[in-house]
Amino acid sequence: MTQLEFVAGHGGTRLAVRVAGDPANPPVVFVHGWARCARDWAAQFADPALTERFRLLAVDLRGHGESGVSADGYDDPAVWAADLAAVLGLAGAPAVLVGSSYGGLVITDYLRVRGPAGVAGLVLAGAVTEIGAGHPGGAVGPLLAERMRDYLSEDPAVAVPALARLAEGLTAEPAPGPVVQRRLGEFLLVPPRVRRALFRRDLGSAEVLARVPVPTLVVHGTADRVVAPSAAEYAAGKIPGASLRWFQAVGHLPFAERAGEFGQALRELADSCGRTTT
Secondary structure, three states: OOEEEEEEOHHHOEEEEEEEOOOOOOEEEEEOOOOOOHHHHHHHHOOHHHHOOOEEEEEOOOOOOOOOOOOOOOOOHHHHHHHHHHHHHHHOOOEEEEEEOHHHHHHHHHHHHHOOOOEEEEEEEOOOOOEOOOOHHHOEOHHHHOOHHHHOOOOHHHHHHHHHHHHHOOOOOOOOHHHHHHHHHHHHHOOHHHHHHOOOOOEOOHHHHHOOOOOEEEEEEOOOOOEOHHHHHHHHHHOOOOEEEEEOOOOOOHHHHOHHHHHHHHHHHHHOOOOOOO
16 A cells, blocks of 8 residues: 655655555665656556565655645755655665656766765666756757757746647657646646756766666666667666666656566566665
8 A cells, every 4th residue: 555655855845755565675766757756656556566575665856746846956966865865764774766767867966965875776767867968868859859948838828738748758659648638737736947947957977877886777768759768878888787778669658658577677676786785
């Protein structure tokens, strides 16, 4: 059974965390992407092969989902690191961190500021680890690049149809209408100023990635039109010993589009972690 808990992030911002599984089991912490929410991981929370072996925690990042909306801090690695540290505190033991899209950057911020404390392993799924022009770990696909201004607009006549198109394009295979509408609603829950603030960053991560000391799996859909596959190649090439796994004909959400295959890959990675990092 999934429970909703709350922790205090940086500056006291309330962060919502969905939790499932036995607290005695090794934890897995999921971090969603830009303008998404913890519900992106619904298939993992519904997978008994995961919930019976691990304790699953999925955070709504600040400004997203059911978490609080802070006035600022969206461009500060120290803020994201403190937020993720609060979730790891709730986890109570070294955790495998799973990051989707912008969630990969949040995880990289944590490693940049706090190092690998509390981290047992990493899974980067359709993720970026850098941001800004000229940073290969933040390379975006055509669906994001072509209408970025529209996604960030305060004008609903501009933003809503653009975000609806983005919601449709998150997966390579067409999702059912109600699912697309739910994803659109989740985009719109994030205030336009937050959507914009998340992109007001220019940050490379080569040195951070080169110091990652834990087992790492990078997974990416070959048909991802939101984050370029080259971003996955970059991260896998920088992180020592990282494995790169392609999901053929899959879009930006491999954990939703190929939940069974993703779950197996996650279990294998989690089982390979010694859980000794402190």
